[in-house]
Amino acid sequence: MVTSMKEPPLKVRPVYRNIHVTQLASYRLPPAGWVSILHRISGALMFLLLPFAIWMFDASLTSEVSFDQFRSLFAAGAWGLPGWLWKLVAFALMWGYLMHFCAGLRHLWMDATHAVGLEFGRNSALAAIGLSTLLTLVLGAKLFGLI
Amino acid sequence: MASTYGSKRLVVGAHYGLRDWLSQRFTALIMAIFTVAVLTQLLIGGPIDYYKWSAIFARQWMKVLTFVVIVSLLWHVWVGMRDIWMDYVKSMGVRLGLQVLTIAWLVGCAGWAVQVLWRL
Numbered sequence: 526m527v528t529s530m531k532e533p534p535l536k537v538r539p540v541y542r543n544i545h546v547t548q549l550a551s552y553r554l555p556p557a558g559w560v561s562i563l564h565r566i567s568g569a570l571m572f573l574l575l576p577f578a579i580w581m582f583d584a585s586l587t588s589e590v591s592f593d594q595f596r597s598l599f600a601a602g603a604w605g606l607p608g609w610l611w612k613l614v615a616f617a618l619m620w621g622y623l624m625h626f627c628a629g630l631r632h633l634w635m636d637a638t639h640a641v642g643l644e645f646g647r648n649s650a651l652a653a654i655g656l657s658t659l660l661t662l663v664l665g666a667k668l669f670g671l672i
Numbered sequence: 673m674a675s676t677y678g679s680k681r682l683v684v685g686a687h688y689g690l691r692d693w694l695s696q697r698f699t700a701l702i703m704a705i706f707t708v709a710v711l712t713q714l715l716i717g718g719p720i721d722y723y724k725w726s727a728i729f730a731r732q733w734m735k736v737l738t739f740v741v742i743v744s745l746l747w748h749v750w751v752g753m754r755d756i757w758m759d760y761v762k763s764m765g766v767r768l769g770l771q772v773l774t775i776a777w778l779v780g781c782a783g784w785a786v787q788v789l790w791r792l
Contacts, residue, residue, distance in 0.1 A: 632700075
């Protein structure tokens with residue numbers, strides 16, 4: 526009865542909830558978080574650009590005439606848009622593919638080897654972002670005729 | 673064995689999620705192999721022109737592999753896009769509408785790709 530246990534003062538801990546759109550700019554994500562959201566964004570981007578990819582598949586393969594049309598899209602432009610803009614669309618598609626590919630390989634590796642450690646998660650995330658960015662820059666430079 | 677249909681169906685542990693997760697992994701693997709197969713054939717040998725490019729897809733085994741990739745892509749993207757709609761779209765009606773549009777979009781794209789492939 527006499528034992529009046531004093532309640533230890535409650536430490537104010539940060540509360541994490543689903544973040545709101547307005548908090549996106551100030552929310553600091555770890556590298557693995559960045560790969561996660563970029564994986565999703567690149568996937569959605571490729572979903573939207575699917576007809577463009579299939580048009581390229583179609584035009585580049587069907588005949589020599591259509592192959593020339595495929596090439597002229599990026600040189601002379603088409604459908605009222607200049608060539609450089611189409612190159613930019615192709616560049617976006619390229620980034621999407623490379624980002625998704627690298628992040629996907631990371632996923633497959635983690636699933637296959639049960640690599641779930643904090644350290645590997647961080648390093649492989651940085652590797653996925655680094656490698657996909659590097660490949661995008663190199664192939665992008667090639668696309669725009671810089672190299 | 674627990675029933676997977678009807679009013680007495682088991683709503684958890686029916687491996688719905690596992691099937692989608694696993695199919696997304698294996699379709700990804702198929703597409704990665706395809707990527708390597710195309711790049712290898714494109715980069716070895718002479719300069720890249722129309723003849724080299726079209727010859728790659730003229731081979732029967734490449735046609736079959738490409739067809740498998742188109743179906744894999746369809747399946748893979750369906751799982752991914754459905755995940756996106758389920759995560760961000762709360763309204764059931766809107767979500768259903770978007771899912772139907774996604775299926776229509778994907779089936780249309782896959783049909784076009786198959787047409788391109790088999791008329792070569």
